[in-house]
Amino acid sequence: MSDIKFFDKVVIVTGAGGGLGRAYALEFAKRGARVVVNDLGGSGAGEGASSSAADQVVAEIKAFGGDAVANYDSVEFGEKIVQTAIDNFGRVDILVNNAGILRDSSFTKMSDTDWELIYKVHVDGAYKLTKAAWPYMVNQGFGRVIFTTSAAGIYGNFGQANYSSAKSALLGLGKTLAIEGARKNVHVNVIAPIAGSRLTETIWGEEILKATSPDYVVPLVVKLCAEENKDTGGVYEVGASWFAKVRVERSEGYAFGVDKDVSAEDVASKWDDICDFSNAAPAESIVSTFNAVGKMVGIDLLAA
């Protein structure tokens, strides 16, 4: 495969002042992109603000001859970040929705602020950026968008009701935008990274932090944002040099027949069949759901 380059491309990376975002921004710039380095510069819990994080990464990029501009807006004002790309570089081609915070707490103790702030940054932020960048991408017939979910968003995790549900929202957003963008060569993928950063440094020891350098996540994001990349709507887990794709599986299930009444006791009596994955199949789309139920009850739900 030829080298992946971004010479004519403008890339926005949110939360690029540190951790994963910084690593993405540096790599895109090294590969020729003009980069908007966005970072609010607050704490890991979303408090405060500072321009120094974004400025520092822009300085690093300029030091090796790359082209970048800083933006210090919160992703909640995503349209301003997209405007920074337009004002400075005249276009936007690639958007990496990466900015994030944590406000972990058991659900019992979780405050409304913990819930709302997480949604503002992860969900509203990704929405605002993507909504503002989308028309440019659709009109130019090229766009690459990354959403950042988390294993917590795919599987759930104790103490992360706010974060995991926000990260799940990005799975749905990514899947739907992949469908809507496909005809216009706007490809949308979702990643669930594992990386040593300030969000994880209090949880992991030195050895794990070293093994999970953000640099191991960068190659997947670069690959998915390449002009050559045709994959869209994917969900990938990545970290520590490991790259994997995640999909949903559906059991064959059990159908009683639409000529029968079905009680809760009937469902309980067939529970093992309903939950039997020995004939499971990938569940890839709403169409596959209609096909699955149609096959089991003998009705074509897609015949309108």
Ligand code: NAD
């Ligand atoms: P990080 O704290 O090092 O980087 C996040 C950056 O986002 C920070 O520089 C922060 O200032 C910035 N930011 C926070 N709120 C912002 C806002 N409102 N507007 C603009 N910038 C803002 O953390 P990281 O580990 O590099 O995380 C990057 C993304 O990856 C996050 O979305 C996180 O949830 C996700 N993630 C990380 C891991 C991991 O193992 N590190 C796992 C799963 C998901």
